[in-house]
Amino acid sequence: MNQRVIKALSALGIGKGDILYIASDITSFAIEVVNAKQDINECFNELISGLQNLVGDSGTLMFPIYSWDFNKGKSFDIRYTVGGTGALSNWILKNRPDFIRTAHPIYSFMVWGKDANTLASMNNIDSFGQFSPFGYMYKCDAKMIFFNVPIRRGVTFTHYVEESLQVPYRYFKPFSAKYIDSNGIESNRTYVMYVRDMNIKSKEYMPDSFYKDIVKEIKFDSFYIKLLGSRDTFRLTADDLLNNGGKNIYKFENYELDWSNKSYYKNR
Template sequence: MAYISYLDLPKYWGLERGDRVLLTSDIMQLMFTTMRNGERFDRDAFLDAILGVIGEEGTLLIPTFNWDFCHGVAFDYHKTPCKTGALGGFALSRPDFRRTQHPLYSFAVAGKDQQLLCDMQNVSSFGVDSPFGYLEKNHGKNVIIGIHYTDCFTFVHHCEEVCGVDTYRFSKTFTGQYIDAEGQESTRSYSMLVRSYELYEATDLTLIGEKMERAGVAHVIVLNEIPYRIVDLTAAAPVICDDIKNNSSRGICKHKLQ
């Protein structure tokens, strides 16, 4: 296949107008490939191309996660940096994107449901009232650029929390200083699923990724020699929950040791 301009790539992802899209990426390979083919990679233009495909009725979320709050560092809505890739941090610099409020698992959001997402007061990182729950309920599509599920597919933790199975993770609450969008400081508490150090091992989502692809709820397309993984999160949730309940992919959903 001939080279496809980076500005045309979103047209190949199977997105439709009105889609809710979670974009997770490592754009380094995409940038290098673009430059090798005589184009200058423009992050603004790339985000505009995605927004153009999903239209004004669509919503785009980009992770801007930061876990310093867990270690006693105050979260500042405007100043706490994104630790999950350059694209999320860049999106926060644009006037059409706003950040959601959770100090650990926030997102840069643009589009129709921006206000809904930015108004969320979820205490739990992964609960049904979080952006992850929103994506499950609203047929969200996770577009993963250039990286494997293991490196970025945080949605599995939402499934671990809501599917009702006693896994090796448990909810832990963190309390610290929070500076909101208006600059007001307060003490707040938030929770997320964690695991005991004695049970720690590297998370491997290879098996669940293969299972989702066999079930047809995820697929991989290769464009300009870069893999793009597209996951239908509404359809993937029951597949992941079934995996957790049956302890199939032991690397990610291993039950607590007896």
């Protein structure tokens, strides 16, 4: 199974020096492993090592391990706080000491490779800003991989586009809680997130068909892998927000995207 995944990624053009953001739903993968009576830890190790070999020492791997407990005032421990964005990232946190966790308590990543230390040393207070890992993804045109995940569930990069454009339906909101660093030292910290105005009723849309002109896809057995370039995604998303009322990004119920009213939301 692992060899098929790596072969599929190679067929999509992934190779040495690439920067990969990997969103995954490994449920089906795990079921297949269990049915084949294989050791799950061994299979996950083989998969991660296969990805490392694919991009090489000149490449970088980024696995999202987002957690929203900090938003609720709960403490964040960079060593142990699990994420809510997939079992594979949490498995890496517990089992792969060759990965480093980036510092933001809400939108962190498990990272490995050439730029791992650069990413881990980022001190971005802002979740989606220019100097965050998302800004790095845009600057380096990272390749976003969606393994058995609909694009809309994994394309958090959309929020980087929204903040870059300063969309009028979001505003900056601070969150404060206890933060425990890699040395076990606890402190009170405040981080900022570009949040949606909850008075505006909306539902994330982003159908996979929206990305049809920029996506690469490969299917095998019951699995699929989709690939998007960060800069192509930025251009497509920005164009929809600026010129189409964001109709492919959200289904707004009581609001129409109005750029002339931006300052009201930005400064709330």
